[in-house]
Amino acid sequence: MSARMVDLIFLALLLSAGLVTVFVSRDLPPGFGGDIGPAAFPVALGWALVGLSGLAGLRTLALGTSVKAGLPGAGKIAVTIMAMAAFLLLWQTFGRFYLFGFGLMFGLLLFYGRDGGLNWRFALWSALGSAGFMGLAWLFFTHVLYVRF
Amino acid sequence: MDLLAQIDLWVLGTGLLSIALGLLVGLFFGAMPGLGLTIAITLLLPLSYSMSPVNAILMLLAAYQAAEYAGSISAITLGIPGTVMAAPILQDGRPMARNNSPGKALGYSLYASVFGGLVGAAMLILFSQPLSRFALTLGDSEFFLLGLLGLVAVTSFEAADPLKALISIVLGLLVGLVGLDIISGMPRLDFGIPQLFDGLSLIALVVGLFALSEAYFMMAGNMCAGHRVPSENLRITLTWREMRDSGKAAITGSGIGVAVGILPGVGSTVSGWLAYSAARKLSKTPELFGKGSPDGIVAPDAANNATVGGALLPFLTLGIPGSAAIAIISGAFIIHGLQPGPLLARNNPEFLNAIFLGFVVTTIGMFFVARTLNTGFVRLLVTPNVVLVPFVIMLSILGIFTFRAEFFDLWLALGISMLALAFRKLDYSIVGFVLAVVLAPIIETSFRRALVIADGDYTVFIQRPISAVLIAGMAVLVVYATLRTVRRDRAMLNKKEA
Amino acid sequence: MKTPLQKLLAAAGLAALPALAMADNFPERPIELIVTYEAGSGADVMGRLIARLMSGHLPNGQQVVVVNRPGGGGTIGMTALTRAEPDGYTFAYTTSSPVTIQPHYGRTTFSIEDLAPIAKVIEVPAALNVHRDSPIENFEQWLEFVRANPRSFTYATTGGTGSGTHLVTEELAEALEVEIRHVPFEGDANSAAALSGGQLMGTMQMPNMHRGGDVRPILFMTSIKPPHPDYADIPTTTELGIPAVADFFAGFFAPAGTPPERIAVLEAALEAAMQEDDIVNFLNNAQFPIVFAGAEEFGEIVAETSTLNRAMLVRLGLIAD
Numbered sequence: 001m002s003a004r005m006v007d008l009i010f011l012a013l014l015l016s017a018g019l020v021t022v023f024v025s026r027d028l029p030p031g032f033g034g035d036i037g038p039a040a041f042p043v044a045l046g047w048a049l050v051g052l053s054g055l056a057g058l059r060t061l062a063l064g065t066s067v068k069a070g071l072p073g074a075g076k077i078a079v080t081i082m083a084m085a086a087f088l089l090l091w092q093t094f095g096r097f098y099l100f101g102f103g104l105m106f107g108l109l110l111f112y113g114r115d116g117g118l119n120w121r122f123a124l125w126s127a128l129g130s131a132g133f134m135g136l137a138w139l140f141f142t143h144v145l146y147v148r149f
Numbered sequence: 150m151d152l153l154a155q156i157d158l159w160v161l162g163t164g165l166l167s168i169a170l171g172l173l174v175g176l177f178f179g180a181m182p183g184l185g186l187t188i189a190i191t192l193l194l195p196l197s198y199s200m201s202p203v204n205a206i207l208m209l210l211a212a213y214q215a216a217e218y219a220g221s222i223s224a225i226t227l228g229i230p231g232t233v234m235a236a237p238i239l240q241d242g243r244p245m246a247r248n249n250s251p252g253k254a255l256g257y258s259l260y261a262s263v264f265g266g267l268v269g270a271a272m273l274i275l276f277s278q279p280l281s282r283f284a285l286t287l288g289d290s291e292f293f294l295l296g297l298l299g300l301v302a303v304t305s306f307e308a309a310d311p312l313k314a315l316i317s318i319v320l321g322l323l324v325g326l327v328g329l330d331i332i333s334g335m336p337r338l339d340f341g342i343p344q345l346f347d348g349l350s351l352i353a354l355v356v357g358l359f360a361l362s363e364a365y366f367m368m369a370g371n372m373c374a375g376h377r378v379p380s381e382n383l384r385i386t387l388t389w390r391e392m393r394d395s396g397k398a399a400i401t402g403s404g405i406g407v408a409v410g411i412l413p414g415v416g417s418t419v420s421g422w423l424a425y426s427a428a429r430k431l432s433k434t435p436e437l438f439g440k441g442s443p444d445g446i447v448a449p450d451a452a453n454n455a456t457v458g459g460a461l462l463p464f465l466t467l468g469i470p471g472s473a474a475i476a477i478i479s480g481a482f483i484i485h486g487l488q489p490g491p492l493l494a495r496n497n498p499e500f501l502n503a504i505f506l507g508f509v510v511t512t513i514g515m516f517f518v519a520r521t522l523n524t525g526f527v528r529l530l531v532t533p534n535v536v537l538v539p540f541v542i543m544l545s546i547l548g549i550f551t552f553r554a555e556f557f558d559l560w561l562a563l564g565i566s567m568l569a570l571a572f573r574k575l576d577y578s579i580v581g582f583v584l585a586v587v588l589a590p591i592i593e594t595s596f597r598r599a600l601v602i603a604d605g606d607y608t609v610f611i612q613r614p615i616s617a618v619l620i621a622g623m624a625v626l627v628v629y630a631t632l633r634t635v636r637r638d639r640a641m642l643n644k645k646e647a
Numbered sequence: 648m649k650t651p652l653q654k655l656l657a658a659a660g661l662a663a664l665p666a667l668a669m670a671d672n673f674p675e676r677p678i679e680l681i682v683t684y685e686a687g688s689g690a691d692v693m694g695r696l697i698a699r700l701m702s703g704h705l706p707n708g709q710q711v712v713v714v715n716r717p718g719g720g721g722t723i724g725m726t727a728l729t730r731a732e733p734d735g736y737t738f739a740y741t742t743s744s745p746v747t748i749q750p751h752y753g754r755t756t757f758s759i760e761d762l763a764p765i766a767k768v769i770e771v772p773a774a775l776n777v778h779r780d781s782p783i784e785n786f787e788q789w790l791e792f793v794r795a796n797p798r799s800f801t802y803a804t805t806g807g808t809g810s811g812t813h814l815v816t817e818e819l820a821e822a823l824e825v826e827i828r829h830v831p832f833e834g835d836a837n838s839a840a841a842l843s844g845g846q847l848m849g850t851m852q853m854p855n856m857h858r859g860g861d862v863r864p865i866l867f868m869t870s871i872k873p874p875h876p877d878y879a880d881i882p883t884t885t886e887l888g889i890p891a892v893a894d895f896f897a898g899f900f901a902p903a904g905t906p907p908e909r910i911a912v913l914e915a916a917l918e919a920a921m922q923e924d925d926i927v928n929f930l931n932n933a934q935f936p937i938v939f940a941g942a943e944e945f946g947e948i949v950a951e952t953s954t955l956n957r958a959m960l961v962r963l964g965l966i967a968d
Contacts, residue, residue, distance in 0.1 A: 010571055014316060021323055021338065028335055029964075031597070033828055034605035038330040038337055041593045045323050052316045059312065071574060072369035080368070084542065084563055092556050101543060108539040115535065116373025133540070137547060145188065146712050147551050187687030194692060195699065198925065285844035329720065332831050334809030334965060336754070343726065343754070346719040413840040467843065468860050469836045476836065477687040484692075486932045488858030495859075553685075553717050594833075601830050602801055602846060 004060060011057045018049030076112065083107060097149035098134050105130035163204055164503075168511050171208035172518045175215030180223045180231045180526075182360065183352050183548025186216040186474050194481060202485035203500060207507040209478045210457070214511050217453045218262040218519065221446075225254045226529040227541050228363035229548075233351050234453045236583060237421040239359050241438065241445030248441055250382035251530040253391075255523050257446040259516065260387050261399050265451030266512035268403035269410065269458020273465070274505050281463040284411040289599035290610045292412070294619035296592040299419065300585060301626045302426040314578040321582040324349060325589025332597050344557040351418070353558040354586065356545045357565030358579060364541045365570055372534040383527050385520055391443065398428040398444035402451030409452070410459020410471050419591070422584045424452035458508070464489055465501065673735055673909045674709040681739040683724030685717040690897060694740040696929065697768065701920035706912065721745030722755045725900070729757040733902040735909030738765060742897045744811055747953040751960055759953050763905050766917045767898035767940040767948060769930070772873050773812060774864035774881065775802070775819070776850045778842055786866045786882060790823065797826040802849040803838035807831035811895055812851045814959045815868050818891035819884065821962070854878070857934055868893045873934035894952055898945055914942050 022043055031037030071077070087104040091097050109126035110118065141147045171193065178189035189212050197205035220235025225242035238258060246254035272280065300318055327338045328348030339345035402424040409420035428448030429438045438445045460471030468490025470476040482489050487497065494501055529537070549558050572579050603609035610616055680698050684690040691713075698711040705711070716724035722745045731737035750758045775789075783789045793800045804812040808831050820827050830847055832838040838850045843861040854864040857875040867883040870892055884891050899917060901910055920926065921939050930937055940948060960966045 007575055010575055014320065017320070017323075024338060024340070028337060029333065031333065034601045034603065035332055035597055036600060038333040038335045040597075042323065042326055042338060045319055045326070049316065049319045049323065052312065052319060056312050056316060071570075073365070076368040076372075077365045077570070080365070080538075080542070081563065081567065084546075088556065088559055088563070101546070105539045105543055108542065109535065112368070112372045112535040112538060115371045129536070130539070133543065137543075141547070141551065144192075145184075145551065146714070147554070148714075149550065187685060191686045191691065191695065195695070285840055288841070288844060288846045329807075331807035331833055334807055334813075334831075341754075343719045343723055346722070346754075347717075413836055463840075467840075468855055468858050469840045469843070476689075476834075477692075480687075480689060480692040483933045484929055486928070488932075490855065491859035493858075553715065553723075555718070555723075598830060598832075601828070604798075604828070 007060050008057060011053045011060070014053040015050050015057070018046045018053065021046035021049070079111060080108065083111075091149075098138050101137075101149075102130050102134045105133065160201075163201070164207060164507060165510070165514075167200060167204040167208040168211045168507065168514055169518070171211030172215045172511070172515055175212035175217075176219040176222075176519060176522060178212075179216030179219030181548060182223065182229045182231050182356055182545060183550075183552045185220075185232050186213055187477060188551070189216055190474075190477050194484075197481055198484060202487055203503045203507065205481055205485060206478070206487075206504060207511065209481055210461075210504075210508060211511045211514070213474050213478065214266055214454060214457050215515055215519070217457055218259070218266075218450070218515060221258045221262070221450055221453075222255065222519075222523065222526050224359075225258060225446075226251070226526050227360070227537065227544070228367070229360035229541055229545060230355055233355050233418045234421050234456075236355050236359055237425040237449035237580075238446055239363070240425065240580065241440070241442050243363070244439070245441035245443070245446065246530055251378060251527050252381075252383045252385045253387070253443075254441075254446060255527055256385045256387045257391075257395065257443050258450045259385065259519050259523065260392060261395070261402065261447040261450035262454040262519075263512055263516045264399045265403045265406055265454035266457060266515065267509070268400075268451070269407055269455040269461075270505070270508050270512060271458075272407050272455075273458040273462050273508065277462045277466045280407075280411055281466045281469075284413070284463060285467070287412065287615065288613075289595040289602065290613060290616050291619065292595035293592055293599060294610070294616055294623070296588045296595065298619060298623050298626075299423050299426065299588055300581075300592070301623050302423075302430060310576045310578075313576055314581045317572065317578040317582040318585040321585025322589045322592070324354075324582075325586040326593060331594060332601065342557070344555050348590075349561065349586075350549070350552065350555070350558045351587075352552045353549050353562040354565055355583070356549055357562035358569045358583065360541060360545045361562060361566035362569035362573060364538050364545075365566065366573070367534045367538050367541075372538065375531060375533045378531055383524075383531075385523050385527065395443045395447040397431065398448040399451045401427050401431060402448035403455040405448075406452035406455025407459035407462075410456035411462050413463060413469050413471055418587045419584075420452045420456050421449035422580070422587070424448040425580070426584075454512075461508075465493060465504075467491065468493075671906070671908060672707070673912055674705060674707060676736065677710040677712050678705070678735070678913075679731075679737045680711050680713050681724045681728050681737065682713055682715050683717065683721040683739060683741040683745055684715070686715045688717075690740070690742060691715060693769065693897065693929075696926060697740070697917065697920055700923045700925060701913075701916040704916040704919040719745075719755075720749055722749045725762070726756055728900060729761045729902050731902055733763075733904035733906075735901065735905050735913065738899055738901045738913060740897065740899055743895050743952060744806070746900070746949060748809070748811060748814070748956050748960070751953075751957050751966055753966070759949055761903045762949075763901045763903050763910060763942075764945040764949050765899040765901055765910055765942055766914050767896045767938065767945040768917060768921055769897040769935055770869065770871055770938045771895040771897070771935060772853055772867060772869045772871055773815075773851060773893060773895060774854050774867045774869075775816065776842070776852065776854050776862045776864050777848065778845070779856065779861040779863045781848070781863070783865065786887075789865050790825070793823075793825040793827055798828055800827040800849060801830050801847045802827055802851055803830045803832045803841055803847050804850075805832055805835050805838050805852045807833060809960065809963070809965050811893060811956070814956055814963070815891055815893035816851045817963060818955075818959055819866075819868065819889065822889050822891050853934075869895065871936045871938065874931070874936055875934055894948055896945075896948065896952075898940075910942055 025039045025042040028039035087100055090100045106127055113122050174189050178184045220230055220232030221238040223229045223231040224235045224238040225246050228243055230236040242254050327345055329336050329346055336346055405424045406420045425448055428444045429435050432444050460475045463469045463471050464475050470479055479489055549562050599609050682691050682694040695713050698713050702710050716727050721741050725745050728739040749755055777783050783792055804810055806812055835852050838852055839862050841847050842850050855862045856877045864881045867881055870885040872878050961968045
């Protein structure tokens with residue numbers, strides 16, 4: 001996908017966000033006693049978003065774009081986002097924050113560690129480090145802040 | 150020798166101990182994302198019951214001052230703003246620490262914070278009465294115009310792409326409006342989600358926008374490569390020359406910080422951003438901003454700490470807290486039977502003097518405590534990304550969840566981090582977006598409330614002299630920004646045709 | 648939400664097992680207190696103070712652990728409460744609005760039927776105020792002024808449209824048949840600053856004359872007043888017989904269905920804690936009069952306030968009947 005296409009897709013998303021804003025603000029009551037009402041700002045800004053992203057879209061079509069293509073480390077970023085989502089789902093469903101949190105940290109360390117060539121020493125230190133960090137977090141949050149995860 | 154005779158060693162000793170405790174707790178909680186001042190104070194308050202009133206208040210003020218600064222430490226070393234106020238420090242603190250010198254970045258931040266803190270203290274001691282009376286004469290029409298001015302300032306300097314900067318601001322304003330509308334009592338743009346009733350959690354927003362997206366950018370290249378930094382670059386000291394060169398930014402920042410602190414209802418989250426915009430506007434080298442400009446660190450950091458003295462000013466003189474943090478500290482005043490307000494200076498002048506003196510000591514003490522701790526923190530910057538990234542991610546999750554135990558906030562932060570990725574990649578303005586989010590409630594509420602008070606009469610915005618001056622200033626900025634956009638697009642067209 | 652029949656069955660079930668209830672050794676582990684406001688807020692400070700002191704009065708010396716669940720104007724914490732096990736090990740500290748106002752908007756999953764009141768511990772006084780230097784000296788002069796000048800008296804509330812302070816002031820205006828204009832604010836500090844700066848003519852909030860401030864009361868809208876001598880001569884709506892009386896309480900709730908004898912244990916511990924010096928001094932310094940209402944009385948207050956608020960919300964057009 002060209003950088004220009006990415007730019008246009010994002011602008012289309014922004015434009016529809018503007019339309020959604022206008023749409024969900026339609027039911028708000030009018031203001032009284034000098035007030036312009038709760039809908040005035042969202043509706044005006046919603047249309048502004050539609051207009052501006054439309055304009056930017058036309059400009060991209062007319063001028064081309066200065067956006068650099070490609071995102072360094074895109075694969076690692078995608079895996080990280082998915083890992084975080086999976087972690088949140090597991091935690092939300094089963095609880096056990098410290099167990100899954102250890103899993104997330106250790107997993108990410110191993111995954112990123114491939115950049116330098118994995119070895120047993122690194123894996124061992126990663127496991128110890130993640131466990132140590134989660135242990136400290138448990139002590140602090142449970143016994144000092146009384147926050148239970 | 151009257152003054153010396155008054156000094157009691159026991160009082161002095163316990164006072165210094167309370168300040169030291171406040172500083173340490175404030176530094177730690179400020180540096181941890183999501184914990185921040187409020188949680189530090191809930192931990193310290195029970196302790197303060199058994200202390201003398203002066204020591205109790207000084208301990209809390211020390212925690213406030215230190216937390217206000219410490220957010221910058223994690224912003225610079227980890228890319229996580231420890232507090233919402235520290236987000237502007239990231240813009241230049243991160244690049245400077247990464248590309249030039251970590252020690253200098255932390256140094257600029259610390260020196261500026263101490264400078265800002267001292268300016269705040271000086272204003273508090275010298276001009277508290279006239280300044281707080283003046284602040285009261287400002288009404289909603291001025292707040293509205295001040296908020297607008299803040300936004301216009303961003304669009305006019307945003308060099309990369311003014312049209313996209315404008316889109317970012319409009320989107321930010323919309324995000325800032327989410328939640329209950331105080332004037333009509335109606336919830337808006339919340340899609341029926343109860344967690345959005347009070348608006349987006351600012352912690353989740355800032356962590357997603359800055360910390361997580363920074364973590365994504367840290368994944369480029371070989372993550373196991375260590376950062377080699379010459380050891381003299383780890384030293385947290387500034388030369389006289391460096392201090393003198395950033396003097397202008399420090400003074401600008403402190404001025405803005407004090408002013409924002411004094412104004413009730415304008416959150417301290419705004420002061421750092423406003424200082425950042427102003428310093429960039431006044432700088433001789435605005436092109437260095439965002440790439441590690443010392444002024445870009447100095448101005449917001451000075452502003453954040455000057456806010457502390459500023460916010461105390463209307464509180465001690467009029468009993469009106471200038472920031473949310475001071476409102477929390479007012480709880481400690483009441484616990485100790487002190488009534489903040491005009492009567493305080495009349496009934497307990499010796500208490501007020503002790504607070505003034507202690508406040509100066511607190512700021513100077515912060516310099517030494519933080520400098521010692523920073524020699525440890527600075528090591529984080531030579532840690533390879535492979536270790537840093539998982540650490541940043543887990544710390545972000547802990548911080549967001551601690552704030553109010555909502556899974557929704559975590560999903561929100563994850564979503565926002567992807568938005569931030571798109572923003573950074575496609576040349577939108579994250580600064581404009583965040584500033585718009587924090588300014589939106591001020592702009593909208595004061596605009597509508599000014600009209601409610603005037604019963605729908607729009608001339609309320611031009612009738613008052615201060616408003617008129619603000620409007621003129623804004624007009625100049627708008628013309629300037631428009632001219633530049635047109636010139637830029639024409640240049641691009643010419644280049645294309647050529 | 649439980650139907651009355653289910654409740655009756657639950658009550659009957661409990662009554663049928665007196666032996667089990669007698670043997671109850673509640674509490675056997677730490678109790679969780681949900682505070683529905685942010686850590687460090689005024690309500691949180693008070694909630695934590697009470698939690699610390701009530702531990703000393705609980706059987707088995709069990710601790711009370713505070714958990715902050717802010718958001719949704721206090722309703723997120725209350726929602727969490729109604730979803731907790733009704734076994735006495737979870738209770739909440741909150742103020743009047745999330746209980747007696749918010750559920751009427753139909754945005755919450757709970758109503759007051761889902762809550763078991765334990766005790767009311769604080770009532771925040773609130774008054775109709777003018778500026779210290781205002782030519783309006785007392786309530787009679789104010790009434791004269793607003794009758795002669797309809798729609799010219801502007802007053803600030805500390806919680807905005809539809810908040811408790813707004814509703815009771817509209818009740819006052821309705822009872823006196825006068826027209827005054829509401830200006831919504833957020834928080835005491837902002838409305839006090841606007842009054843001091845001359846933006847407004849009046850406010851509806853806790854006055855601050857006792858600490859030298861500009862907010863001078865002319866009529867208390869709550870049946871109680873701060874104990875400070877400055878306020879001794881100011882009338883209350885109750886004394887004048889005006890049907891506009893607010894009760895801005897803060898109190899403790901358990902989920903509906905919590906065994907009554909466990910509620911009694913918590914109530915007793917709270918009552919004892921409220922007599923401790925730390926709390927008495929705190930309330931005295933904050934100029935809050937000392938009030939305490941047990942489970943039964945508090946239940947009546949909650950039900951009555953809720954009904955009145957609902958009627959006013961309908962009349963203001965904020966909710967449909």
